[in-house]
Amino acid sequence: xxxxxxxxxxxxxxxxxxxxxxxxxxxxxxxxxxxxxxxxxxxxxxxxxxxxxxxxxxxxxxxxxxxxxxxxxxxxxxxxxxxxxxxxxxxxxxxxxxxxxxxxxxxxxx
Amino acid sequence: xxxxxxxxxxxxxxxxxxxxxxxxxxxxxxxxxxxxxxxxxxxxxxxxxxxxxxxxxxxxxxxxxxxxxxxxxxxxxxxxxxxxxxxxxxxxxxxxxxxxxxxxxxxxxx
DNA sequence: AAAATACTTCGAGAGATATCGAAATAACTC
DNA sequence: GAGTTATTTCGATATCTCTCGAAGTATTTT
Numbered sequence: 115x116x117x118x119x120x121x122x123x124x125x126x127x128x129x130x131x132x133x134x135x136x137x138x139x140x141x142x143x144x145x146x147x148x149x150x151x152x153x154x155x156x157x158x159x160x161x162x163x164x165x166x167x168x169x170x171x172x173x174x175x176x177x178x179x180x181x182x183x184x185x186x187x188x189x190x191x192x193x194x195x196x197x198x199x200x201x202x203x204x205x206x207x208x209x210x211x212x213x214x215x216x217x218x219x220x221x222x223x224x
Numbered sequence: 225x226x227x228x229x230x231x232x233x234x235x236x237x238x239x240x241x242x243x244x245x246x247x248x249x250x251x252x253x254x255x256x257x258x259x260x261x262x263x264x265x266x267x268x269x270x271x272x273x274x275x276x277x278x279x280x281x282x283x284x285x286x287x288x289x290x291x292x293x294x295x296x297x298x299x300x301x302x303x304x305x306x307x308x309x310x311x312x313x314x315x316x317x318x319x320x321x322x323x324x325x326x327x328x329x330x331x332x333x334x
Numbered sequence: 335a336a337a338a339t340a341c342t343t344c345g346a347g348a349g350a351t352a353t354c355g356a357a358a359t360a361a362c363t364c
Numbered sequence: 365g366a367g368t369t370a371t372t373t374c375g376a377t378a379t380c381t382c383t384c385g386a387a388g389t390a391t392t393t394t
Contacts, residue, residue: 125255126248133246137382138239145235148322158340168381172342191340196379198380202319209316212258247352268370280353286392287351301361301370 127182128208131201139166140174144183147197152194155187157184231314237292237324241311244291249276252282254293257307264306267296 123131135141146163147154155163161171175195178184182201186193229247256273263272264274265286285305289292290310291304296303 125251129248130250131246131247132242132251136239136241136243136246138236139382141235141239141242145322156340157342167384167387169342173382176296176342185338188341188390193341202322206316209312209319212255212312249352267372268369271371277354279355279372279374283352286372296359300372303371 123204128205131181131183131205133179135205137174139164140178143178144173144197144202147184147195154194155194156194158192160195160220161199164184231310233314233318238315241291241293241315244287244293245315247284249274252311253284253288254307257294262280262306264304264305266302268302270305275311 135144142201143160143164146160147175157171157175160175161167164171166174175184175186179186183198185196185198187196253270253274253276257269266281267281267285270285271277274281276284285294285296293308293315295308296307297313298304298305
């Protein structure tokens with residue numbers, strides 16, 4: 115039932131996205147990617163800038179990717195990473211929705 | 225209380241707040257609290273609604289509290305928990321700031 | 335085809351988190 | 365002051381996450 119990813123995140127999706135951002139290393143990876151803009155960065159370049167090497171980097175990127183926060187596309191032997199802006203925005207909305215509490219309890223009290 | 229304080233979160237603070245929200249149980253605790261409004265809920269009531277008992281609940285609340293996401297105030301033997309709206313808002317802003325990337329790197333770089 | 339580059343997978347050890355029950359504290363009631 | 369209620373602390377176990385190096389895969393270069 116989660117067709118509208120941009121609008122509505124389910125609790126479990128939101129939680130895993132938050133968990134993914136809940137590490138300084140990963141949060142700073144995302145930030146670095148955001149600063150890099152639409153072109154993104156290769157895994158190697160990203161690792162250099164964030165000073166995270168090889169397998170550890172792969173590990174973190176996998177988590178970010180699984181949480182839908184970044185996207186990766188392979189070109190030759192290089193993998194370009196970009197931020198999934200839509201998802202980040204949805205996450206921010208999720209917080210606002212919870213923060214601004216419309217006192218209407220019809221959200222999803224399952 | 226100053227609700228519209230523009231709190232700027234540091235990376236480490238943001239990361240620990242995200243980490244705190246990065247658990248379905250805790251995220252749902254926060255949601256429950258938000259729905260409860262300004263009055264908040266007692267620890268016991270919260271635990272009942274979220275179906276989390278005793279020590280486990282305390283553990284999660286401690287994490288949320290340490291991350292600045294909830295506040296607790298003792299009245300007699302009951303502890304009332306409320307959402308720290310300001311902090312949640314700041315967190316949402318943090319995401320937007322990172323998401324909408326003004327290409328100006330002077331914000332939170334060190 | 336061999337070497338170099340870019341990245342991932344595997345396996346392991348250390349450290350952090352989650353969950354629980356039992357015992358402890360603290361406040362209120364009788 | 366004994367009992368009840370609300371919540372925390374302690375201790376133990378289970379599970380997850382982080383990090384690393386070594387070996388593996390895929391792709392390009394020579």
